[in-house]
Amino acid sequence: MTAFPLLLLALAILSEVTATVCLRMASAGGGRWWIGVVAGYLTAFTLLAAVLAQGMALGVAYGIWAAAGVALTAVISRLVFKEPLTWVMSLGLVLIVGGVLLIETGAAH
Template identity: 40%
Template sequence: MPYLLLALAIVSEVTATLSLRASEGLSKAGPSVVVVVGYLVSFFLMAKALTSLNVGPVYAIWSALGTVGAFVGGVMLFGEPARPMTIVGAGIVVAGVVVMSLGGGISHQ
């Protein structure tokens, strides 16, 4: 269950971040509401996941997958460029999280 909460927190954070872009500097009401609600939901869900998972790996997963999700969403929704070095950078971010997670200790003992 904590991993499902974390996954939903990531989806919520990515949605909020992409809505931040769509809000045009928080000048559009609809996307601006999605930003606020999305981040609140994301932090709430991550806080719930942290009741049984350790903060270091969870935050690494949340931030890395949020970063990659925002990158992919920006490319797909806003036509932002996906340059080779940017793709390599996204891969490095994911690799870092994998290495950190392989170190163990993601769940409370």
């Protein structure tokens, strides 16, 4: 596999996380944030479809998407919104990333 699907996947993840942060802002009453929600999710799913069209396995693509999205969203929510990120939550993130690595390793065989 070339680096192009990974680049598309990284952009899809960033778009999804951006849309999720915009969703948090929109839920607090910011009407213009809904534009970021719609544009971000539309971009994210379009890019994910392109990743799958490039031949990346669905389980691998979605696993990376989910793990990276959860981790980035947790860190951003801690930094921007001052939401908690405890050691137990951090351990959970490590376990999610480890699980995705196992899925990807298993898919290679």
